[in-house]
Amino acid sequence: MKPVLFSSGIIGTGSYVPEKVITNQDLEKIVNTSDEWITSRTGIRERRIVNDEQATSDLSTIAAKRALEDAGLNAEEIDLIIVATITPDMSFPSTACIVQNNIGAVRGAAFDLEAACSGFLYALNVANQFVATGFYKNILVIGAECLSRITNWKDRRTCILFGDGAGAAVVSRVEEGYGFLSHYMGADGNGGDSLNLKAGGSRLPASMATIEQELHYIHMDGSEVFKFAVRIMASAAEEAIKRAGITKEQIDSLIPHQANIRIIKGAAKRLNLGMDKIFVNLDHYGNMSAASIPVALDEAVRSGKIRKGDNVCMVGFGGGLTWASNVLKWAVDTE
Numbered sequence: 001m002k003p004v005l006f007s008s009g010i011i012g013t014g015s016y017v018p019e020k021v022i023t024n025q026d027l028e029k030i031v032n033t034s035d036e037w038i039t040s041r042t043g044i045r046e047r048r049i050v051n052d053e054q055a056t057s058d059l060s061t062i063a064a065k066r067a068l069e070d071a072g073l074n075a076e077e078i079d080l081i082i083v084a085t086i087t088p089d090m091s092f093p094s095t096a097c098i099v100q101n102n103i104g105a106v107r108g109a110a111f112d113l114e115a116a117c118s119g120f121l122y123a124l125n126v127a128n129q130f131v132a133t134g135f136y137k138n139i140l141v142i143g144a145e146c147l148s149r150i151t152n153w154k155d156r157r158t159c160i161l162f163g164d165g166a167g168a169a170v171v172s173r174v175e176e177g178y179g180f181l182s183h184y185m186g187a188d189g190n191g192g193d194s195l196n197l198k199a200g201g202s203r204l205p206a207s208m209a210t211i212e213q214e215l216h217y218i219h220m221d222g223s224e225v226f227k228f229a230v231r232i233m234a235s236a237a238e239e240a241i242k243r244a245g246i247t248k249e250q251i252d253s254l255i256p257h258q259a260n261i262r263i264i265k266g267a268a269k270r271l272n273l274g275m276d277k278i279f280v281n282l283d284h285y286g287n288m289s290a291a292s293i294p295v296a297l298d299e300a301v302r303s304g305k306i307r308k309g310d311n312v313c314m315v316g317f318g319g320g321l322t323w324a325s326n327v328l329k330w331a332v333d334t335e
């Protein structure tokens, strides 16, 4: 028997990106790159970067408040907060606990979840389990990053890719037949070396030597990740669609992880989906890891691209290596 007592879905979304814009032309001044190279290889034109005072919990708090307002809920009605991030304010306490205090979600439990760029979709799946079984009613799921803090601004292979931001969604009970139709998650720890941050944990605590060796920055084997990404984006989306019991043709909107336009186009081709069904905003924000999908989802909803009854598929991949996808029938009016 399926342990599903209640239909569960997203009833509100919100997002926030910092005001400071770094364009490709700005990057031309600090590393040996060009707007032409970045645009043609990635599709990225600009990204947002936090100021000296901002941390991941600050971005999360604004996105959370916007999602609560959109859902028509007070913070006291939240039972659980999950923050997906690889750039928490600090090792502990969790960023989720800081957000819980900031928004006054006094009844809420709170924890962080780490699945790199797949983190928001992992967290949505966890939230869905709690709501579908009746354990909790309202869960705030946040994907937020300050990647600029772990970016090596001297490394042209990575610094052109990343940006900062936060997106949030409220997961609650919805009308029967609406909400999450499927989830799919996977991991391959064997590929962990292709995308990681080596120091600052229990393996290599921060020291003068780790700083001198620049081990506190994102390390990435771009072409390995690229090959994995194109393959997994299509197959993970297909798996979620199959589990939802619908066909590719019935998907109204695909919200992919926003890493590289060539990865998104490659996946679209494999899925035989027109680009008109795929939401893309990476030209403005770059890759915001766990924040990419929730920011794109919020922008798609607010621009009227997603409407009640639409079949929406979200799919992402990231460090770990990890991947995740889901399909939901959008449950709320967006006009």
Ligand code: UT7
Pocket (backbone or CB within 6 Å): 032, 033, 034, 037, 038, 041, 042, 117, 156, 157, 158, 160, 195, 220, 222, 223, 225, 226, 229, 259, 260, 287, 289, 317, 318, 319
């Ligand atoms: O969220 C998950 C995280 N990561 C990803 O999704 C990243 C996946 N990978 C990618 O998106 C692509 O592999 C990159 C955009 C990172 C790189 O694109 P590429 O087409 O795979 O380029 P490449 O790494 O094969 O490099 C080609 C050339 C190299 O020069 P040589 O060795 O051929 O002379 C690089 O040194 O381009 C050079 N290059 C650059 N040139 C100008 C690398 N970065 C830059 C740059 N500007 N910023």
